[in-house]
Amino acid sequence: MTESGIMGNAKITASILEELKSRKIYLSIDDFGTGYSSLSYLHLLPVNTLKIDRSFVSHIQNDGQNTEIIRVIIALLDSLEIQAIAEGIETSSQLQYLKTLGCEFGQGYFFSPPLDAEFARRLLQAPPNWL
Numbered sequence: 855m856t857e858s859g860i861m862g863n864a865k866i867t868a869s870i871l872e873e874l875k876s877r878k879i880y881l882s883i884d885d886f887g888t889g890y891s892s893l894s895y896l897h898l899l900p901v902n903t904l905k906i907d908r909s910f911v912s913h914i915q916n917d918g919q920n921t922e923i924i925r926v927i928i929a930l931l932d933s934l935e936i937q938a939i940a941e942g943i944e945t946s947s948q949l950q951y952l953k954t955l956g957c958e959f960g961q962g963y964f965f966s967p968p969l970d971a972e973f974a975r976r977l978l979q980a981p982p983n984w985l
Contacts (some may be wrong), residue, residue, distance in 0.1 A: 868898045875900045876985025880938070886927070899933055904931055908962070914951055921951060928955050 871881055882903040910924050924940070933940045942954045943962035953959060966977060 861970075865898070868900070871900050886899070893930075895932070901936055903937040903939055903959070904939075905939045905941050906957070911940050911942040911948055911962070912944070912953070921955065924952070925955055926960045928957055931973075932956060 875881060880903075881901040881904060883899070883901050884905045885907045886904045901983055904927075906924060906927055910927075911967075912974065914921055914924070928938050937959060938957045939959040940948075940957050943949050943952065943960045944962045945964060946960075948962060949964055969977065
């Protein structure tokens with residue numbers, strides 16, 4: 855679900871998400887940081903993961919500049935026991951820097967362009983070559 859989709863009425867959304875989570879449904883917020891989120895509600899939402907929008911990741915420079923917002927988001931999520939996923943990783947330096955910040959998950963063209971189901975199956979069966 856997207857950030858803006860759940861923040862319209864966060865209290866009602868939180869109760870619905872609690873019900874879903876009680877049914878062992880894995881919940882993730884997509885595009886975090888691009889909508890009109892209220893950080894005051896983030897701790898109320900029973901989500902498993904939050905995806906850090908590519909607009910933040912794309913600004914990471916080789917020297918680690920422009921990472922303040924990402925650093926704060928990852929620290930906040932860590933304290934809330936929510937896993938972070940960085941979107942839009944395109945370079946090894948972005949990946950390495952995100953790892954130093956404690957971001958354990960990522961997606962982007964650095965790993966692979968979008969794939970059809972057959973290519974995705976083969977990719978998942980092969981050992982990773984980006985570690």
